Amino acid sequence: xxxxxxxxxxxxxxxxxxxxxxxxxxxxxxxxxxxxxxxxxxxxxxxxxxxxxxxxxxxxxxxxxxxxxxxxxxxxxxxxxxxxxxxxxxxxxxxxxxxxxxxxxxxxxxxxxxxxxxxxxxxxxxxxxxxxxxxxxxxxxxxxxxxxxxxxxxxxxxxxxxxxxxxxxxxxxxxxxxxxxxxxxxxxxxxxxxxxxxxxxxxxxxxxxxxxxxxxxxxxxxxxxxxxxxxxxxxxxxxxxxxxxxxxxxxxxxxxxxxxxxxxxxxxxxxxxxxxxxxxxxxxxxxxxxxxxxxxxx
RNA sequence: GGAGGGGUAGCGAAGAGGCUAAACGCGGCAGACUGUAAAUCUGCUCCCCCUGGGUUCGGCGGUUCGAAACCGUCCCCCUCCA
Numbered sequence: 026x027x028x029x030x031x032x033x034x035x036x037x038x039x040x041x042x043x044x045x046x047x048x049x050x051x052x053x054x055x056x057x058x059x060x061x062x063x064x065x066x067x068x069x070x071x072x073x074x075x076x077x078x079x080x081x082x083x084x085x086x087x088x089x090x091x092x093x094x095x096x097x098x099x100x101x102x103x104x105x106x107x108x109x110x111x112x113x114x115x116x117x118x119x120x121x122x123x124x125x126x127x128x129x130x131x132x133x134x135x136x137x138x139x140x141x142x143x144x145x146x147x148x149x150x151x152x153x154x155x156x157x158x159x160x161x162x163x164x165x166x167x168x169x170x171x172x173x174x175x176x177x178x179x180x181x182x183x184x185x186x187x188x189x190x191x192x193x194x195x196x197x198x199x200x201x202x203x204x205x206x207x208x209x210x211x212x213x214x215x216x217x218x219x220x221x222x223x224x225x226x227x228x229x230x231x232x233x234x235x236x237x238x239x240x241x242x243x244x245x246x247x248x249x250x251x252x253x254x255x256x257x258x259x260x261x262x263x264x265x266x267x268x269x270x271x272x273x274x275x276x277x278x279x280x281x282x283x284x285x286x287x288x289x290x291x292x293x294x295x296x297x298x299x300x301x302x303x304x305x306x307x308x309x310x311x312x313x314x315x316x317x318x319x320x321x322x323x
Numbered sequence: 324g325g326a327g328g329g330g331u332a333g334c335g336a337a338g339a340g341g342c343u344a345a346a347c348g349c350g351g352c353a354g355a356c357u358g359u360a361a362a363u364c365u366g367c368u369c370c371c372c373c374u375g376g377g378u379u380c381g382g383c384g385g386u387u388c389g390a391a392a393c394c395g396u397c398c399c400c401c402u403c404c405a
């Protein structure tokens with residue numbers, strides 16, 4: 026049986042590099058699990074690994090979408106499952122690398138997307154948060170107790186599932202999928218991580234982040250991709266409402282906040298084997314990870 | 324030197340005698356998460372032995388049963404006049 030590896034963790038911990046090293050060590054290929062790296066032309070803000078850094082390791086799912094395309098966890102799940110089958114047939118180890126928690130969980134765990142996708146014309150859409158919550162309270166009091174009334178999307182989804190299946194979500198997120206993945210988490214001391222994040226934003230600026238953001242601003246302002254960190258912060262600057270330094274400050278701040286949310290997710294939502302990386306000894310931790318994986322499958 | 328305005332929690336900013344450990348925003352911390360997830364949402368955020376206690380609103384001194392709020396004085400900051 027060919028194992029499935031996954032590298033997760035907050036942004037700027039070096040997931041891409043570790044992914045390549047693992048791919049080299051275990052005859053693997055990379056599958057990206059970053060919600061914005063699927064889009065063509067969005068390279069700088071998404072910290073997409075450039076071709077010449079890929080060390081000839083195939084990277085799947087990068088650049089598969091046009092920025093105008095919509096995408097969802099559901100589609101991602103289908104794509105990745107197909108990809109995993111394909112790699113295994115070729116005898117390759119699938120290595121999922123990314124920071125989009127829900128996407129990873131949907132693939133690595135037994136997520137079943139039942140019920141229809143939300144439609145904008147559904148009668149529910151017109152209800153207020155309070156009305157939706159009340160509805161949920163009537164249909165599924167046990168579910169409503171741990172969902173806040175303001176969490177509109179969750180309530181909506183919950184109601185959809187009840188409508189189409191007559192019951193609540195299956196407790197599927199507790200059951201790891203049959204893939205039995207080995208999930209490796211990369212983390213760093215908070216101050217070190219935050220420092221790296223800020224330094225990386227500076228590097229992105231040198232690489233032309235503002236031009237990329239402006240491209241998104243002019244061409245894709247109303248699409249999904251416009252909400253990526255590294256773009257949306259520049260929009261008010263382009264409008265003349267804030268100064269450039271302020272926009273940059275916000276990009277850094279939002280990146281730090283995002284990293285924190287990622288930590289919370291991976292710590293509490295998934296079963297992860299963590300590696301605390303020392304920013305000065307990145308190679309050493311790469312070896313540790315490789316040894317760990319070898320040991321795990323011995 | 325003269326005339327005004329102002330100094331409030333990490334920052335911004337309300338409050339103009341008791342309902343104030345002090346609204347609100349930001350930042351920070353923690354958390355949630357099934358079809359936009361780099362999204363969306365929640366809680367906490369002066370200190371402590373925390374269903375209670377202790378110190379706060381530039382400093383000091385007063386008035387008052389009671390002061391961040393009133394008076395005096397001193398120290399800073401800003402604007403205008405000289």
